[in-house]
Amino acid sequence: MANTVIHNIQTVSGYIEEIEKLINDKKQNYYFRGQDDAFSNTLPSVFRSRKLLDNEDNMFNDFLMTDPQLFEKCRTNFERMALMEHYHLPTRLLDVSSNPLIALFFAVKGGQGNGEVYIYKDQPNRDKLAKMLDERGWHELIAEYDFKSGLTNHNYFKKNAFSNEMQLESSLARQSMADKSAFFQTIKNFYQLDDNYISQQHRLWSNDYLNYFDDNTSNYFAEFKHDLHTLPFLRLFEEAKRDIPSFENKLNPLELIVPKIVTVKRMSRRMENQQGLFLFVPFIGDEYDQSVNINYSEVEHQAQSAIDILSLYNSEKPNEKEKYIIPAQYKRPILDELSKLGIDYSFIYPEDHAKKAEMIKEKYLGL
Numbered sequence: 001m002a003n004t005v006i007h008n009i010q011t012v013s014g015y016i017e018e019i020e021k022l023i024n025d026k027k028q029n030y031y032f033r034g035q036d037d038a039f040s041n042t043l044p045s046v047f048r049s050r051k052l053l054d055n056e057d058n059m060f061n062d063f064l065m066t067d068p069q070l071f072e073k074c075r076t077n078f079e080r081m082a083l084m085e086h087y088h089l090p091t092r093l094l095d096v097s098s099n100p101l102i103a104l105f106f107a108v109k110g111g112q113g114n115g116e117v118y119i120y121k122d123q124p125n126r127d128k129l130a131k132m133l134d135e136r137g138w139h140e141l142i143a144e145y146d147f148k149s150g151l152t153n154h155n156y157f158k159k160n161a162f163s164n165e166m167q168l169e170s171s172l173a174r175q176s177m178a179d180k181s182a183f184f185q186t187i188k189n190f191y192q193l194d195d196n197y198i199s200q201q202h203r204l205w206s207n208d209y210l211n212y213f214d215d216n217t218s219n220y221f222a223e224f225k226h227d228l229h230t231l232p233f234l235r236l237f238e239e240a241k242r243d244i245p246s247f248e249n250k251l252n253p254l255e256l257i258v259p260k261i262v263t264v265k266r267m268s269r270r271m272e273n274q275q276g277l278f279l280f281v282p283f284i285g286d287e288y289d290q291s292v293n294i295n296y297s298e299v300e301h302q303a304q305s306a307i308d309i310l311s312l313y314n315s316e317k318p319n320e321k322e323k324y325i326i327p328a329q330y331k332r333p334i335l336d337e338l339s340k341l342g343i344d345y346s347f348i349y350p351e352d353h354a355k356k357a358e359m360i361k362e363k364y365l366g367l
Helices: 012-022 050-054 056-066 077-086 100-108 126-135 142-149 164-172 177-201 205-212 222-227 231-243 269-273 296-308 328-340 353-365
Strands: 003-008 030-035 093-097 115-121 158-160 260-263 276-280 320-326
Touching: 012 100, 012 320, 012 328, 030 100, 030 276, 050 056, 050 296, 056 077, 077 093, 077 164, 077 231, 093 100, 100 115, 100 320, 100 328, 126 142, 126 296, 142 177, 142 205, 158 164, 164 231, 164 260, 177 222, 177 231, 320 328
Parallel strands: 003 320, 158 260
Antiparallel strands: 030 093, 030 115, 093 276, 115 320, 260 276
16 A cells, blocks of 8 residues: 555544645545545455456346346446445445545444545546556556546546446446456557557547547557447447447547546435445456456555545655544544534434434433
């Protein structure tokens, strides 16, 4: 993990003061994630086991078959994935909140060790993005993201659940291992081709993207255009069209490798109260390539590197990630403080009536 700048928190008021000092850039949006124990990474649950990651499609489809009525109100595969995360199925989503006090609650609600709060934003850390691309061997590809970052009408890193891009990527989670393997072989070939394109032609795929699919005279990326008509891509596009009939058989590979903050329709009081959003961790690609002998720890490293692109780093120590630590002995007092502010289990989990009954019992046992 990256080095961190640690802020030790002992009270709610101290936490709020630290937040106000830290977040002084009004041009960016910030998102918070609380963990009630110290972990070696901030990976989502599907990355905690190779078996889980290898069976991401099976878990997704099994849950749909097990309780189809649960998903009746979902309009996209991303909404289905978000609901699965809500019910603790391992997914590639990280729960985050726009409310720092909600994250603080999750950091102190349980666990034996220190609690932690991390901060994310919806604009990339350019150095971390460039480092991730360099590690994959695509040294020129950062130019594509530099170009797009200056355009107000496009953001690779902030999406909504109904966007074509999130429908495509969440649909990809439902594809078989064999299809993912073929898909990412093509995508990785594209990245290398684009890297060479930038270096040799001094041009960007981003400049030509909107016209590329209709231009029959373009030969440089001809193999990529051909591969879009192969079965793995066609099956993916058909899956996307189940929810979005107007979805076109095209994609921008530059979207696929970066993490995204995704806004979603709040489908329950719980999601509403938690002011929840998701950080979507991208597919790495190498984990599905049978021609690549990759240790699973490297898959975890690459996934964490992708997440770190949206992590908040210290402005004076750009290699150190901001993190709030709540020492274990202060967790219970802070939980009590939050309860006085109306942030307690009954607010966070409004549909959990058994927990409400437990809280009432504990209230009077404590007299």
